[in-house]
Amino acid sequence: MTSHEFDVLKTHSEHKRFESYKETRKWKGKTILIVEDVPSNFQLLEAYFSRTGMNIIHVENGLEAIEVMKSPNAIDLIIMDIRLPKLNGIRSTQEIRKFRPDIPIIAQTAFAMDSDKELCIQSGCDAFLSKPFLKQELFDIIEYYIS
Numbered sequence: 001m002t003s004h005e006f007d008v009l010k011t012h013s014e015h016k017r018f019e020s021y022k023e024t025r026k027w028k029g030k031t032i033l034i035v036e037d038v039p040s041n042f043q044l045l046e047a048y049f050s051r052t053g054m055n056i057i058h059v060e061n062g063l064e065a066i067e068v069m070k071s072p073n074a075i076d077l078i079i080m081d082i083r084l085p086k087l088n089g090i091r092s093t094q095e096i097r098k099f100r101p102d103i104p105i106i107a108q109t110a111f112a113m114d115s116d117k118e119l120c121i122q123s124g125c126d127a128f129l130s131k132p133f134l135k136q137e138l139f140d141i142i143e144y145y146i147s
């Protein structure tokens with residue numbers, strides 16, 4: 001999906017704001033891999049997901065993310081920070097795409113420039129969020145990929 005298509009989707013889902021809270025019920029038991037090196041950023045995401053019934057696996061760098069994806073964990077979706085120690089989110093996504101072409105990967109980064117967004121999409125991310133973002137913005141994207 002191109003970023004333009006997502007803008008359309010986002011506008012559409014604005015109208016479904018309240019409905020989408022119901023959608024989160026379908027997420028119960030799904031597993032999300034969160035790749036985030038800043039503890040406060042992770043804690044915020046963890047709080048967002050606290051009432052969804054989802055399982056969360058957290059790693060703090062790109063190498064660990066690849067390791068988790070190669071292990072037998074059944075991950076349904078990845079939230080990938082771009083600025084990460086050891087291996088950044090762009091290169092991590094490229095590696096993961098080699099053996100998991102299908103898994104939804106949502107990139108998120110602070111101080112994003114348009115070139116970052118382009119790089120993310122080219123590397124294989126499905127969607128892109130600039131920090132700080134609203135919980136509902138994130139949930140709208142997840143709803144699209146998981147429900």
Ligand SMILES: [Mg+2]
Pocket residue numbers: 036037038081082083084
């Ligand atoms: Mg970071």
